[in-house]
Structure formats: C-alpha cells, structure tokens
Amino acid sequence: VFQVRIHGRGGQGAVTAAELLSLAAFARGRHAQAFPSFGSERTGAPVLAFCRIDEREIRTREPVSQPDALIVLDPTLLHQVDVFGGLRPDGYVLINSVRSFAQLGLAEWVGGFARERLLTVPASDLAREHAGQMRPNAALLGALAALTAVVSLDSVVHAIQMRFSGRLAVANAAAAQACFAFVEREREALSHA
Amino acid sequence: VLEQLEGSRAVARTVALCRAEVIPAYPISPQTHIVEALSAMVKTGELAPCEFVNVESEYAAMSVAIGASATGARAYTATASQGLLYMAEALYNASGLGLPIVMTLANRAIGAPINIWNDHSDSMSQRDCGWIQLYAESNQEAADMHILAFRLAEELSLPVMVCMDGFILTHAYEQIDLPTQRQVDSFLPAFQPRQVLDPAEPVTIGAMVGPEAFTEVKYLAHAKQMQALDLLPELSAELAVTLGRDTCGLLRGYRVEDAQTVVVALGSVLGTIEDTVDELRARGEKVGALGIKAFRPFPLAEVRAALAHVERVVVLEKALAVGIGGIVSQNVRNALSGMSADVYTVIAGLGGRPITKASLGRLLGVAQDDALAPMTFLDLNVELVERELARTRQCRRSGPHAENMLRDIGVVAAGAV
Numbered sequence: 045v046f047q048v049r050i051h052g053r054g055g056q057g058a059v060t061a062a063e064l065l066s067l068a069a070f071a072r073g074r075h076a077q078a079f080p081s082f083g084s085e086r087t088g089a090p091v092l093a094f095c096r097i098d099e100r101e102i103r104t105r106e107p108v109s110q111p112d113a114l115i116v117l118d119p120t121l122l123h124q125v126d127v128f129g130g131l132r133p134d135g136y137v138l139i140n141s142v143r144s145f146a147q148l149g150l151a152e153w154v155g156g157f158a159r160e161r162l163l164t165v166p167a168s169d170l171a172r173e174h175a176g177q178m179r180p181n182a183a184l185l186g187a188l189a190a191l192t193a194v195v196s197l198d199s200v201v202h203a204i205q206m207r208f209s210g211r212l213a214v215a216n217a218a219a220a221q222a223c224f225a226f227v228e229r230e231r232e233a234l235s236h237a
Numbered sequence: 238v239l240e241q242l243e244g245s246r247a248v249a250r251t252v253a254l255c256r257a258e259v260i261p262a263y264p265i266s267p268q269t270h271i272v273e274a275l276s277a278m279v280k281t282g283e284l285a286p287c288e289f290v291n292v293e294s295e296y297a298a299m300s301v302a303i304g305a306s307a308t309g310a311r312a313y314t315a316t317a318s319q320g321l322l323y324m325a326e327a328l329y330n331a332s333g334l335g336l337p338i339v340m341t342l343a344n345r346a347i348g349a350p351i352n353i354w355n356d357h358s359d360s361m362s363q364r365d366c367g368w369i370q371l372y373a374e375s376n377q378e379a380a381d382m383h384i385l386a387f388r389l390a391e392e393l394s395l396p397v398m399v400c401m402d403g404f405i406l407t408h409a410y411e412q413i414d415l416p417t418q419r420q421v422d423s424f425l426p427a428f429q430p431r432q433v434l435d436p437a438e439p440v441t442i443g444a445m446v447g448p449e450a451f452t453e454v455k456y457l458a459h460a461k462q463m464q465a466l467d468l469l470p471e472l473s474a475e476l477a478v479t480l481g482r483d484t485c486g487l488l489r490g491y492r493v494e495d496a497q498t499v500v501v502a503l504g505s506v507l508g509t510i511e512d513t514v515d516e517l518r519a520r521g522e523k524v525g526a527l528g529i530k531a532f533r534p535f536p537l538a539e540v541r542a543a544l545a546h547v548e549r550v551v552v553l554e555k556a557l558a559v560g561i562g563g564i565v566s567q568n569v570r571n572a573l574s575g576m577s578a579d580v581y582t583v584i585a586g587l588g589g590r591p592i593t594k595a596s597l598g599r600l601l602g603v604a605q606d607d608a609l610a611p612m613t614f615l616d617l618n619v620e621l622v623e624r625e626l627a628r629t630r631q632c633r634r635s636g637p638h639a640e641n642m643l644r645d646i647g648v649v650a651a652g653a654v
Contacts, residue, residue, distance in 0.1 A: 059408075063243070066410045070241035079409040103508030105405050106593045 045098040046194050047108040051127045052117030055087040057181030060207070061115065062093035064185055067203035068195040069097040077102040090125050097194060111135060113192055115184050117167075119148060134158050138187050140167040140180045160234050163191060163227060170222045175215035186220030190227035197224045239414050244376035244406045245270030247413045248315075248341055248399075251380040253284040254421040255387045257313040257339075258428075261290040261301035265320040266353050267403035268343035272315050295320040299327035299338075306336040307442060309433040311387065313338070317403055318345035321359045325366070328396075332367025333458065334443055335431065337390035339383065340368075343403040344504065344555075346588040350639040354589020355403040357503065360532075361556035361564050367458055369397040369465050370533040371485065372503040376406055377413050378530075381484045384416070385472055387425055392468060393461055394431045400532075402505040404589070416480055424479045462534045469531055485530040487539050492518060496525030498549040498604050501540075501569055503529050506553065506585070506592050513597040524601055529565070540572035549579050551604050553597075553615075555586045562612045579607075585615035621645055 048065060052058030059080040066078035074097055081092040094108040109129070113136035116127050122139075131137070135157065139145075141164045145154045154162055165187045167180035175182065182204055189197045201217045208216055242250075249271050252260075260279070262272035276291075278284040288305075292298045298314045305312040316324065321342060331338050342360050346352040360370060371386060373379035379401040386397040401407060432442055446454055466487065473484040491511050493499055500510050507528040517524045527543055529536070544550055550573065552566035561567070563582030570580050583600060586592045596616050603609045625642055628635045635641070 063410050067241050070412055075412060076241065077409060077411045079405065081404070102411070104512045104594060105402075105409075105505050105509050107591050109591075109593065 045096055045102065046112050046192075047110070048095045048097075048113045048115065048188070048194075049108045049111040050093040050095070050115045050117065051121050051125060052091050052093070052181070053087075053121070054089045054091050055179075056091075056117045057179045058091045058093045058117055061117075061181035061185055062095045064182070064200070064203045064207055065095045065097075065188070065195065067206055068185070068199040069095075071199050071202050071206075072195070074099060075102050079105075081107055090121060113188065113194070114138070115188065116140060117180055117184065119143070119164075122148065122150075128153070131157070135161065136188075136192050137162040138184055138191060139164045140184060142166045142169060160231065161191065163187070163230055165223055165226055165230075167219075167223055170226065171219045174218035174222050175212075177215075182216035183219040183223035186222070186224035187227045189220075190224045190231070197221065200224075239412050241410055242376070242413045242415075243270065243408065243410050244379060244401065245343075245408065246274050247376050247380045247415060248383060248401070248407075249274035249278065250415055251383045252313050252339075252341075253278050254416060254418055255313075255339075255384060255425055256311060257284070257287060258310040259288050259290065259302070259305035259312045260314060261292045261298045261305070261312075262314050263292050263295050263298045263316070263320065265295070265317050267345055267355070267407045268315045268317040268320070268341065270407065271341055271343070295324040296327055299324040299331060302338045302340075303327060303331050303334065303336055306331070306338050306430075307334070307432070307434045309428065309430040309435075311391075311428045312336075313340065315341035315343065317343040318347055318353075318359045321363060322347065325363060328363055328366045328368060330443075331396045333454075335394040335458075335461075336396060337387075337394055337428070337430075338396040339386045339390055340396065340398050341383070342398050342400045343407045344400050345403040352588040355405050355555070356587045356589070357400070357555040358557070358587075360398065360400045361558075363398075364533055364564070367395070367462065368533065369393075369395055369462060369531070371397065371399050371531055372529065373399065373401040373406065373485075374489075374505055374507045374528055374530075376401075376409060376411055377482075378485055379406060380413060380415060381476065381480065381482075384421055384425060385469070385476055385484060388472055388476075389465060389469060391428050392472075393464055395461060395465075400504065405505045414480075414482070420479050424476055465531065465534050466536055466539075487529075487531045487536040488543055489528040489530060490543055491526040491528070493525035493527055493543060493547075495523055496547060497523045498551060498601060499525045499527050499544060499547045500551045500553055500597075500601070501527045501529065501544075501565065502553040503532060503565065504555065506555065509592055509594055510553070510597060513594045513601065516594065516598060517601055522601070522605055524605070532565070532568075535568050535572075537568075537572045540569060541576070544569075544573060544578060545576070547578050549581065549604055549607075549609075551581045551583055551601065551609070553583045553585050553592075557584050557587060581609050582612040583615055584613070590616065618646075
C-alpha cells in the first residue's frame with residue numbers, strides 16, 4: 045500500500061487533492077481510498093487529507109500516520125502542525141514554496157531522509173500562471189506524479205478532467221503538467237549535483 | 238459499473254435509484270452532502286417524481302416524513318448527532334405508527350462538549366425507539382443497505398435507520414458498484430402502504446390508546462420488528478443474487494471458526510479490525526472478528542451461535558453509556574448468558590479518536606493473555622484525566638473540564654486563556 049498525507053489550509057484544496065489522487069489511481073484499475081480529517085470547516089484552518097493506493101481492497105480506516113509521501117500545500121503549517129510526523133525514512137516530501145529547504149529552516153532535518161525524494165515546488169506560482177488562481181492542489185499532484193510515479197501524469201490529468209469541466213479542467217491540467225515538468229527538471233539537476 | 242465515489246454521493250444516488258418520493262431534510266454535518274446531492278437531483282429532474290422539502294428543523298424533517306409516508310409516499314431523510322436527538326419524539330411516532338420511512342444516520346458524537354466527529358452516541362441513544370438499525374462497514378455496504386432498507390421497511394411497515402460512520406464513510410472516496418435502475422426496480426417494487434391517508438376514503442391514524450390495548454400495540458411493535466431477523470437474511474440473499482455480490486445480512490464473521498478471541502463491533506471500524514486480525518493470525522494468534530450489521534432487532538440467537546466456541550469476546554464500542562459502560566456488550570452478554578466466554582467492554586473511537594491497528598493489536602495481545610480489564614477505554618490519556626482530577630481536588634472553583642483539559646494539551650479553546 046502507498047499512503048499519502050496532505051496538509052493544507054481550508055480553501056486550498058487538500059481534500060480535493062486527495063480525491064483527485066484516488067480518482068487517478070482508480071482510473072488505472074487500482075484500489076484507492078481518500079478521506080479528509082477536518083474540524084469545523086473554516087477557511088484557513090489546518091486541514092488534513094489522506095489517500096491510500098493499493099493493488100488490493102483497502103479495509104483499514106485509520107488516518108495515515110506513517111506516510112510514504114507527504115504533500116504540504118502551505119509552508120506556514122511547518123510552524124503550526126507536526127507535518128513530518130511518522131514520515132518513513134525513504135518517504136517523499138513535496139512542499140509548496142518558492143524557497144529551498146535551507147531557506148525554510150529545514151537544512152538539518154532533510155539530512156535524515158532520502159534527499160532526492162524531497163522537493164520544494166512553486167505550486168502556487170504555477171497555479172497562478174496556468175490556472176489563474178492560487179489553489180496549488182492540482183499542480184502538486186503533477187509534482188507527485190513526477191517525483192514518485194505512483195500515478196502517471198496522464199492519470200492525474202484524467203482525474204482533473206473527471207472532476208472539473210470547461211476552463212477549470214483545462215487550467216488545472218495545465219498547472220499539473222507545468223509542475224510535473226518543473227519536478228522533472230529539478231530531479232535532473234539534483235542527479236547531476 | 239465500478240466508480241470512484243464519495244460515500245455520501247453513493248448513498249444519494251442509491252436513494253434516487255430507490256425512487257424516494259418525498260425528501261424533507263435539514264442540513265447537519267456530516268450528513269449534509271447526502272441531502273445536498275439529492276436536492277440537486279430533484280432540481281434537475283434526475284430524481285422525479287420527488288418533492289424535496291426544505292424544513293426548519295430535524296423535528297420538522299421527521300414530521301414531514303411521517304405525513305408523507307402516511308399518504309403513501311416513499312419518504313426518506315438523513316441526519317446526524319444533535320439532529321437525531323431533536324427528532325427523537327417524532328422517531329417514536331414514525332415507528333409507533335408503523336410508517337416505513339428510511340433514514341440515513343451519518344454517525345456523529347453528541348455534545349456537550351460539542352464535537353462534530355464520528356462515534357455511535359447518536360444512533361445508540363435511539364436504539365430502542367422502534368426503528369430497525371443497520372450499520373454499514375463500507376460505502377458499498379452503505380449503498381446496498383439502502384436498497385434493502387426500503388424493501389424491509391415497506392414489507393414490515395416499520396422505519397429503518399441506516400447508520401454509516403460520519404466522515405470516515407460519508408466523506409471517503411472509494412470504489413463502488415452502483416446498481417442499475419432496472420436491478421433496483423426488480424428488487425424494490427412500488428410502495429404498497431398498509432395504511433394510507435386518502436381524502437377519498439377518510440380514516441384516522443394515530444389514535445389514543447389506553448391501558449386496555451397499549452401493551453398489545455407495543456407487543457406487536459416488538460413482534461413485528463423481530464420478524465426482520467428472518468426477513469433481512471432472506472432479502473439480503475435475494476439482493477445478493479440481483480447484484481451479484483454479498484449483501485449485509487444480520488452478522489458477518491471474519492476468521493471466527495477456530496478463534497479463541499473474537500472482537501465484536503459495528504460499522505466501519507470492522508475493516509481496521511479485520512486487517513489487525515490478519516496481522517495477529519500471521520503471528521499464530523487465534524483471533525477473529527464478528528460484525529453486527531443489524532443491531533435492532535438484535536440477533537440474539539445468531540450472535541450466540543457465532544460465538545458458541547469462543548473463549549473471549551472483546552466488544553469494541555463507539556458509544557459510552559455513562560453509569561454502566563458498554564451498550565453493545567450488554568446485548569452481547571444477553572446473547573451469551575449461561576455460556577462460559579468472558580465478555581470485555583472496550584470503549585473506543587469516541588468523538589473521532591482514531592482507532593488504529595497498533596492499538597487494536599496491543600489490546601488483543603492483552604486479551605489473549607487474559608489480562609484485559611472488564612472495561613477499558615482504548616488509548617485513554619490517563620495523565621490528562623489525572624491532572625484534571627488533581628485540579629478539582631485542589632480548588633472548589635476549578636472550572637469546566639473541557640476547557641481545562643484543552644489548555645493542558647495546548648489546544649486553545651474558544652474564550653479567554
């Protein structure tokens with residue numbers, strides 16, 4: 045089973061991101077379970093969403109406490125929530141930020157993990173550029189596809205088209221594609237570093 | 238056709254396939270997505286003929302459902318938590334009058350302290366109100382249970398409550414195979430009411446009944462509900478043939494046959510329990526699980542037969558009966574009276590506390606060692622309780638427990654700190 049935990053704030057699309065990820069996995073014939081954990085819904089309040097992907101039926105209902113991949117939609121959560129709690133040593137991390145791990149004060153922290161699996165990505169910028177809005181969720185799913193290959197970019201785009209229609213579908217798909225390409229370039233650079 | 242769907246949407250679409258004709262509803266988390274989706278389907282005409290009634294409260298929702306059902310309409314509503322409490326008086330009227338209303342209960346805790354998360358306090362508080370109660374383990378089961386619920390309700394002229402865990406199921410996306418309209422129509426014929434308010438043939442229902450016949454009316458209510466113990470398995474088998482998959486029945490055992498210790502539970506936690514059972518079995522521990530799908534009527538004989546050979550029964554409950562402890566475990570003890578198995582009560586998952594495989598594994602380990610207390614609160618933060626108790630001993634005006642304990646764990650509650 046591949047387990048993803050998404051940290052965001054109310055309004056950023058964390059819950060929708062988990063839903064889209066489950067749709068992307070389902071579209072390739074896999075079992076997927078997505079579910080949120082929020083308090084009384086408030087814009088800006090910390091929100092958690094989870095997605096499990098497996099080749100067989102998923103029965104467990106507990107929250108994901110030891111994620112294989114972590115997506116952080118808002119870097120200010122780093123100061124408020126234990127976002128890295130339970131992350132596996134070989135886990136993947138995507139943080140929506142234009143800053144580096146060092147600039148985020150995480151230079152020491154990244155040492156304990158597989159460096160090539162950790163990335164900060166300017167998902168909000170890419171969302172603004174390609175989707176005309178700041179919601180970074182679709183872009184980060186493109187990034188996840190590039191970083192982990194747990195789902196393909198095609199299936200992410202397919203999920204976006206299933207969930208949204210018209211301009212919103214086109215724009216979010218473009219943001220996902222742009223973020224996928226960004227991560228490909230970053231990984232290329234990392235592997236030559 | 239398999240689809241990846243939110244549980245609430247799967248239920249809404251199933252209710253539409255069941256051709257509900259009147260849906261009075263009032264929104265309350267975590268049930269809201271269900272009636273939102275239904276109201277949209279009524280508006281677009283996808284669900285027709287159907288009247289969606291925006292009511293001003295849950296009391297009105299159930300009252301409108303009663304009125305609609307009494308005129309021969311297939312009536313449906315959904316609620317949760319405080320909403321269920323608010324309709325409590327009308328719940329007894331629906332069952333007492335023998336009106337086959339179907340209601341989804343998106344299980345949620347009851348305040349105070351106010352809490353929007355999942356447990357079974359709401360449905361358990363109304364377990365004896367005369368409604369049949371079914372508990373879904375997955376969203377597929379929740380969807381299928383609604384088809385069964387309408388048929389069961391209408392055959393017996395009794396209301397049925399389909400309980401599904403709030404958020405854990407209602408807000409979960411997973412793969413679901415919804416039936417076709419044709420499949421549902423072949424299983425669920427048009428509603429033929431046993432009693433109907435019709436201006437052409439005026440009758441009254443809801444007579445006042447004095448001591449001369451009240452006991453007999455109540456006796457029949459019980460006898461009628463008990464018929465579901467035979468009818469539900471029959472209907473489940475019939476629906477299973479129609480749909481080509483297993484449907485709920487009264488109980489479902491998992492690796493119970495040679496088990497020494499069996500966990501009994503209701504609802505979505507069964508999946509987590511089954512995973513835990515597999516992990517313990519891999520280590521040679523003879524454990525199993527028994528899911529109760531129909532809690533009212535309670536399948537006494539079936540529970541007794543399923544657990545006849547078992548040494549220990551651990552009843553995992555998502556509700557607390559203050560002053561006695563377990564609710565499901567009282568019923569299970571009733572089923573096992575005169576037998577030698579030890580029955581343990583474990584209160585778990587209150588107010589949305591996650592029930593984890595790690596905690597369940599430890600719990601079952603202790604049970605297998607015969608070291609489990611008769612009643613346990615799973616993952617209780619004893620230190621937090623002790624600190625508050627110390628405060629109450631130190632000072633008379635120690636303040637409200639909830640706010641004090643939130644402050645202790647660093648969560649800022651509403652109000653001054």
